[in-house]
Amino acid sequence: MVRNPERRTALVDAAIEVLARDGARGLTFRAVDAEAAVPKGTASNYFANRDALLAQVTGQIHQRIAPDPDEVAEVMKAPHGRELVTELMGWINRRVTANRTGYLAMLELRLEATRRPELRAELTATMRGVLAEDLRFHEEGGLPGDRTAVMLMYLAMTGLMLEQLTLPGVVPEGETDGLIAALVDRVLPADDR
Structure with missing residues (x-):
């Protein structure tokens, strides 16, 4: 698993933006990569699956708000x-x-x-x-x-x-x-x- 905490945070923040704009169905690794302006496949290097991404989003949202x-x-x-x-x-x-x-x-x-x-x-x-x-x-x-x-x-x-x-x-x-x-x-x- 990749260990760049700043990149992970940027990906989670991008996931929050995608989730708010496109809903849960629109929350894909590809959409997160595009929102974060990183190469395709980056999010999948940081999160094993959507559930892992959603778990990170849950914690990050509370820090943001x-x-x-x-x-x-x-x-x-x-x-x-x-x-x-x-x-x-x-x-x-x-x-x-x-x-x-x-x-x-x-x-x-x-x-x-x-x-x-x-x-x-x-x-x-x-x-x-x-x-x-x-x-x-x-x-x-x-x-x-x-x-x-x-x-x-x-x-x-x-x-x-x-x-x-x-x-x-x-x-x-x-x-x-x-x-x-x-x-x-x-x-x-x-x-x-």
Whole structure:
């Protein structure tokens, strides 16, 4: 197996672009090679098969869409009340818009996981880990709301992201901030300020 980590990363990044643009059916080694502008056959030298490539894509997507820890620290300087939770939810929404390709690729991975048990197991474990980290962050950050509140916000935000990424005209862009604020107001008890 070839051992050039920069080339491997470039191939995985190219795979994310192909996945977001062409879907799982369009994700071939040839398409990845073309996207990465490398000679034909390069991707097949780095990945034994599509499943190996998809496994690498799963991990790389999360690195691409993860927030910068310094930005998180800056945001968390605000008082830890409902207003901060609303700001964090809005921030997530803005990050989805800014990294549309990464999130579309994640949606494609989720769809592909319905047909591939190994990918489903891996992606489920990854997403459970992400959700556990979100719950830990919320609790350790002293943010208002219990586990159920965080789960409800996670599920609602996931639905909003799905609409914005796949059918952007369903929820008018000018309404998203108000909907996010209403979500937080309704999910978090009034005494959690």
